[in-house]
Amino acid sequence: MNDDIKSEIRKVALQNAFEHEGKTQDKIVLSKILGTKPEFRSKVKEIIGDISEIVSSVNQLSLEDQKKEIEENFPDLLKPKEKIEEREGLPPLQGAEQGKVVTRFPPEPNGYPHIGHAKAAIINAEYAKMYGGKCILRMDDTNPEAERMEYHAAIKVGLDWLGIEFDVVKSTSDDMEFFYEKGMELINAGKAYVCTCKRENISQNRKERKACKCSLGDINKNNQGWDKMFQKYKPGEAIVRFRGDMKADNAVMRDPVLFRIIDEKHYTLGEKYRVWPSYDFAVAIEDSKDGITHAFRSKEFELRKELINAILDELGMRKPYQDFFSRLEFKGMPISKRILKPLIEEGKVSWYDDPRLPTLEALRRRGIKAEAIKKFILSLGLTKANTLAPFDALESFNRKFVDADSIRLFMVNKPKKLKINKLPFSSIEVPNHPINDMGKRTIEIDGNVLIGSDDAQNLKPGIQVRLLGLGNIAITKVNEEFEGDFVEDGETSNIQKIQWIPQKTAHEIKLLVPNQLFIDEEFNENSLEELEVYTEPHYLKLKEGEEIQFVRFGYCRKDSQNQAIFTHK
Ligand SMILES: [Zn+2]
Structure with a gap:
């Protein structure tokens, strides 16, 4: 254990303790260390002891002493943090030449696309656009066990919706013969071998950094093993492994899998192939072959960069520039x-x-x-x-x-009846938007309206309220049902303004209000509220998918004639 890492642990522990009333915890410090220094992921056992020791020593210090130590040894921690700027566009790309940048978005069709996919697709497409280059959509479809046409189609639909255009659309499986060719090249160069060990033994050996006997086999034997993978071996009985370094600190380099046998039907190719490339092998070969200049992956793949470069070096193939970004996930909305x-x-x-x-x-x-x-x-x-x-x-x-283009509609929740006497008109016109010209709508009214029970609570005989867009009402009766008289030129200041719906044409809809799905890792049983509310009949004239602002409630999207979904305030 070198002193650098100990100093880093102390810095992280002091900072966290200082920000949390003088106390920190082992697991918080560990996760912060692994977040900034991924190379320690394989050495958790070695650093956990130091962390525990340092955390307990830091926790024994007073807040003042913690501050003193930070001031002396890590003064940069006390500088005000730079605000994250909202920026238009992405930072410049290393080594990018105008007109020559090629990026790719390689989703695996093994699930429905989510915000994380959107991030990867948008960043890759945007960089290609920034540099007048190309962006390739490559369906990464070499694990038939997990992949389905349903997901493939959903990814296409999602990307269309995002408005992302690709210059080339392909599937990784288009290049199966090329993977075989390159696999054999590695076998014949002694850089890959067929391993017939049991799965448990392989992972045990990886942990203990020991090579298995298969890695000693000669090229001839490996060629025979390779042939047998196409016929004789069953899934799990043999894999092709890259000759990496079983002693490497980066566990990814400990003779990783290049090919495995999968007998499941592929969603487009059926049973044509049974020997499938691993993710690492496929991505290395494809990025090079497709002419990708800049390959982005999310941060959890950072340790694979070394392997991808090693494979391409052994094959004498061009290497793309690789960079990594964090996964995008919302609080309480897991994507897994x-x-x-x-x-x-x-x-x-x-x-x-x-x-x-x-x-x-x-x-x-x-x-x-x-x-x-x-x-x-x-x-x-x-x-x-x-x-x-x-x-x-x-x-x-x-x-x-x-x-800018959400129509404003009245909506009442838990309605109460209000009868308006002496109403001098039978219809009114209200603007669809307070500022923008979105036209007007006519509301037919016969004096019987619904108001929300929250608003109704405050009504007392003798007071005036303003019904939005309609005028003042002087309340005369308050009971289960309310009554009032229309007032010409009524009071204007300090008056309660309420929304209303004509009783006769009130349209009932279900309003779904989504809340955070998980709270502190626990499923939130109240994550979906369902309100039965009433709105104007004009709702029925809106197109499905139209955005509405229900007055004093928030933005909602029309899901169907009988259901709307709350978007946000
Ligand atoms: Zn083996």
């Missing part, structure tokens, strides 16, 4: 299939388009605009810090897009 799938299976969430989810389909259905997602993602840029974004960050971008 492992978490979402059981929720759907247990019926806790209706489907992948449930408005509580971070899938593209759900965001669209909730009323989030594709342009807002794009602006939001570009504002985050290429940050590597793994922070959870609050959903309101996206909401504030979306509000700018929906405000």
Whole structure:
């Protein structure tokens, strides 16, 4: 254990303790260290002792002593943090030449696309656009066990919705013969071998950094093993491994898998192939072959950079520039299939388009605009810090897009009846938007209206209230039902303004209000509220998918004639 890492641990522990009333914890310090120094992920056991020691020594210091030590040894921690700037566009790309940049978005069709996919797709497409280059959509479809046409199609639909255009659309499996060719090249160069060890033994050996006997086999034997993988061996009985370095600190380099046998039917190729390249091998070969100049992946793949370069070096193939960004995930809205799938299976969430989810389909259905997602993602840029974004960050971008063209409609919740006497007209006109010219609508009215029970609470005989767009009413009776007289030239100041719906034409809808799906890792049983509300009949004339601002409530998207979904305030 060198002193640098100890000093780093002390710095992190002091900072965290100082920010939290003088106390920190082992696991917080560990996760911060692993977040900034991924090379220690394989050495957790070696550093955990030091962390524990340092944390306990820091926790024994008074807040004042902690501050003193920070001032002496880590003064940069006390400098005010730079504010994250909202920026237009992405930072310049290293080594990029105008007209020559080629990027790619390689989703695996093994699930519904979500906000994390949007981030990768938008960043890659945007860089290609910035440099007048090309962006390739490559369906990374070499694990038939997990992949389905359903997901492939959903990814296409999601990307279309985001408005991302690709210059080339292909599938990784288009190049199966090329993977075989390159695999054999590695075998014949002694850089790959067929391993027939059991799965448990392989992982045990990796942990103990020991080579297995298969790695001693000669090229002839490996060629025979390779041939047998296409016929004789069953899945799991043999794999091709890259000759990396079983002693490497980076566990990814300990003779990783290049090919494995999968007998599941592939969603487009059926049973044509059974020997499939691993993710690492496929991505290395494809990025080089497709002419990718800049390859981006999310940060959890950072340790694979070394392997991808090693494979391409052995094959004498061109290497792309590789960079990494943090995964995008919202607080309380996990993107992991492992978490979402059981929720759907247990019926806790209706489907992948449930408005509580971070899938593209759900965001669209909730009323989030594709342009807002794009602006939001570009504002985050290429940050590597793994922070959870609050959903309101996206909401504030979306509000700018929906405000200008959302029709304003009245809506009442838990209605009470109000009878208006002496009403001098039978219809009124109200503007559809307070500022923008979105026309007017006519509301027919016979004197019987509904008001919300929150507003009704404050009504007393003798007071005047203003019904928005209609005029003043002097309340005469308060009971289960309310009554009042229309007042010409009524009071104007200090008057309660309330919204209303004509009783006769009131249209009942269900309003879904999505809340945070998880709170502190626990499923939130109250994550979806269902309100039965009444709105104007004009609602029926709006198109499905139109955004509405229900007055004094917030933005909502029309989901159907009988249902709307709350977007945000
Ligand atoms: Zn082996």
